[in-house]
Amino acid sequence: MSLFEQKVSELHQRLHNKEISVTDLVDESYKRIGQVEGQVQAFLTLDEENARTQAKQLDEKLAKGETTNPLFGLPIGVKDNIVTKNLRTTCASKILENFDPIYDATVVQKLQQVETVTIGKLNMDEFAMGSSNENSAFQATKNPWNTDYVPGGSSGGSAASVAAGEVLFSLGSDTGGSIRQPAAYCGVVGLKPTYGRVSRFGLVAFASSLDQIGPITRTVEDNAYLLEAISGLDPMDSTSANVDVPSFVNALTGDVKGLKIAVPKEYLGEGVGEEARNSVLAALKVLESLGAEWEEVSLPHSKYALAAYYLLSSSEASANLARFDGVRYGYRTDNAENLIDMYKQTRAEGFGDEVKRRIMLGTFSLSSGYYDAYYKKAQKVRTLIKKDFEDVFQKYDVIIGPTAPTPAFKIGEQLKDPLTMYANDILTIPVNLAGVPGISIPCGFSKEGLPLGLQIIGKHFDESTVYRTAHAFEQATDFHKQFPKL
Amino acid sequence: MSRISMEQVKHVAHLARLAITEEEAKQFQDQLGKMISFAEQLNELDTDQVVATSHVLDMKNVMREDVAKPGLPIEEVVKNAPDHEDGYIRVPSIIE
Numbered sequence: 001m002s003l004f005e006q007k008v009s010e011l012h013q014r015l016h017n018k019e020i021s022v023t024d025l026v027d028e029s030y031k032r033i034g035q036v037e038g039q040v041q042a043f044l045t046l047d048e049e050n051a052r053t054q055a056k057q058l059d060e061k062l063a064k065g066e067t068t069n070p071l072f073g074l075p076i077g078v079k080d081n082i083v084t085k086n087l088r089t090t091c092a093s094k095i096l097e098n099f100d101p102i103y104d105a106t107v108v109q110k111l112q113q114v115e116t117v118t119i120g121k122l123n124m125d126e127f128a129m130g131s132s133n134e135n136s137a138f139q140a141t142k143n144p145w146n147t148d149y150v151p152g153g154s155s156g157g158s159a160a161s162v163a164a165g166e167v168l169f170s171l172g173s174d175t176g177g178s179i180r181q182p183a184a185y186c187g188v189v190g191l192k193p194t195y196g197r198v199s200r201f202g203l204v205a206f207a208s209s210l211d212q213i214g215p216i217t218r219t220v221e222d223n224a225y226l227l228e229a230i231s232g233l234d235p236m237d238s239t240s241a242n243v244d245v246p247s248f249v250n251a252l253t254g255d256v257k258g259l260k261i262a263v264p265k266e267y268l269g270e271g272v273g274e275e276a277r278n279s280v281l282a283a284l285k286v287l288e289s290l291g292a293e294w295e296e297v298s299l300p301h302s303k304y305a306l307a308a309y310y311l312l313s314s315s316e317a318s319a320n321l322a323r324f325d326g327v328r329y330g331y332r333t334d335n336a337e338n339l340i341d342m343y344k345q346t347r348a349e350g351f352g353d354e355v356k357r358r359i360m361l362g363t364f365s366l367s368s369g370y371y372d373a374y375y376k377k378a379q380k381v382r383t384l385i386k387k388d389f390e391d392v393f394q395k396y397d398v399i400i401g402p403t404a405p406t407p408a409f410k411i412g413e414q415l416k417d418p419l420t421m422y423a424n425d426i427l428t429i430p431v432n433l434a435g436v437p438g439i440s441i442p443c444g445f446s447k448e449g450l451p452l453g454l455q456i457i458g459k460h461f462d463e464s465t466v467y468r469t470a471h472a473f474e475q476a477t478d479f480h481k482q483f484p485k486l
Numbered sequence: 487m488s489r490i491s492m493e494q495v496k497h498v499a500h501l502a503r504l505a506i507t508e509e510e511a512k513q514f515q516d517q518l519g520k521m522i523s524f525a526e527q528l529n530e531l532d533t534d535q536v537v538a539t540s541h542v543l544d545m546k547n548v549m550r551e552d553v554a555k556p557g558l559p560i561e562e563v564v565k566n567a568p569d570h571e572d573g574y575i576r577v578p579s580i581i582e
Contacts, residue, residue, distance in 0.1 A: 102562045195542050209541050238548040239541070307525045318502060325503065327577055329566035339580050344505035356504060360514055361521055363502040364490070377528050379538035384531065386539055418517060419524060435542025460543070 022073035042161040077170035092136035095350030105202020122157030152182030159186040177428025180440035184403035184453020195435035196241030199234030207313035224248035251464035257291030266302040267401030276402035279444035311378035318362030403440040403453030442479035488519030
């Protein structure tokens with residue numbers, strides 16, 4: 001049995017009892033990568049030498065009994081849009097192919113404080129724009145459950161590496177579903193925290209008002225441990241929130257008696273596949289048997305979320321990605337006579353198709369004469385979507401629906417039409433627009449044997465209730481105990 | 487007929503500082519046209535009385551004491567620049 005089929009708490013206990021060492025865990029990680037990475041292709045960069053050096057140092061601490069933190073010595077993967085000092089960070093883009101960051105993201109500093117071991121950097125859609133990892137400039141990560149299928153995106157490498165047992169857990173980022181959708185497709189647990197819960201300092205910005213870093217793990221409990229480690233106010237991010245970080249693990253009581261669940265009819269209606277719908281209805285029965293109550297509700301503006309999201313996220317992206325101009329870092333063209341030419345050629349040669357498309361859409365909707373009709377309009381619709389959630393949360397504790405309308409699709413299947421690809425995110429996007437937390441946990445398998453995800457959405461800063469609900473469901477089912485055969 | 491003209495596509499590409507070929511411009515005209523048409527479903531909603539949301543949480547300015555602190559070392563800062571010399575970043579000519 002792989003060490004990574006065990007939980008954080010079990011591995012911690014075994015480290016503490018000196019049954020295993022940190023070096024054993026790091027060995028396990030690179031051994032597994034050696035076995036399956038050819039099929040999965042989750043990693044863009046491995047940091048083996050440093051990881052092994054760090055493992056030795058941590059083993060010395062272990063010998064002295066200095067292992068107080070539950071995450072001590074555990075191997076983690078980091079999405080490649082989170083900057084790591086002296087470890088190449090590419091955002092899966094040609095424009096940052098050789099970028100060598102000069103500082104660590106706040107979440108990376110926090111991982112160092114709890115002494116996890118970074119194994120490497122994980123593949124993604126270029127600049128986190130995509131739902132399949134096919135937009136990576138370097139490689140297409142495969143779904144460990146069936147390598148003909150996509151792992152989802154944009155945090156596809158983060159989800160696939162955990163599902164394949166290459167690392168115990170990983171960090172991803174979620175702007176419109178980029179943690180939850182790949183977690184659903186790969187049969188693992190992924191949480192997008194409340195906007196502001198986790199510092200974005202050192203996360204290469206895509207859409208600043210929507211982006212959040214979050215944990216991808218095998219179990220809900222592990223997810224709670226990792227979120228606790230990376231949360232909190234950060235002086236380097238003025239949008240990080242000054243709210244207490246509770247013990248999320250302590251919230252996992254197993255008790256959901258009297259929990260009030262809202263099920264939006266829009267999340268089980270048009271555009272949502274039979275298998276996704278049935279798995280959610282079955283999950284609601286399980287929660288009901290544990291004492292929770294559910295009712296159908298409406299989030300009436302759901303159908304407008306996708307359009308509002310693409311205008312807002314692309315507008316913010318067009319501004320954020322202006323910094324990639326070939327001057328201070330990254331790729332620069334050889335074919336330019338003057339400065340403006342240099343900007344234009346560098347960006348034309350450095351960015352992939354999807355990134356260009358979004359920069360174009362964003363620039364259009366922010367341009368003079370169109371700003372009010374597109375960008376501002378979308379911001380107003382965002383207010384309506386946010387209010388939908390506030391209204392439902394007046395009466396209910398959590399909202400439940402599928403994470404994605406379908407299980408994973410085949411590689412290449414949706415590349416032709418951008419709008420088809422965007423529709424994978426219709427159930428996750430509203431959560432980012434409202435800024436509330438949402439988790440995806442395994443809740444079944446399709447007839448092809450691909451995982452299905454259950455999405456549980458909570459109130460602002462109420463990750464505890466989201467985790468408690470997810471954990472109670474997980475303990476009553478065995479979907480999380482099944483592993484892909486690679 | 488696309489929702490957006492070739493001239494508009496080229497203008498937007500210029501604003502975005504993206505060099506595009508004639509062929510790419512045609513492709514963007516088609517794809518952006520579809521996306522813009524899709525986005526126009528938002529016009530079904532009356533939002534005259536709705537306040538725009540730019541941020542989901544209550545945001546206020548975060549102030550700190552204005553204390554001098556050492557910056558990043560210059561050799562670190564320029565190490566990722568494609569062309570640099572003596573701590574300065576070099577770019578193609580700006581003035582004819």
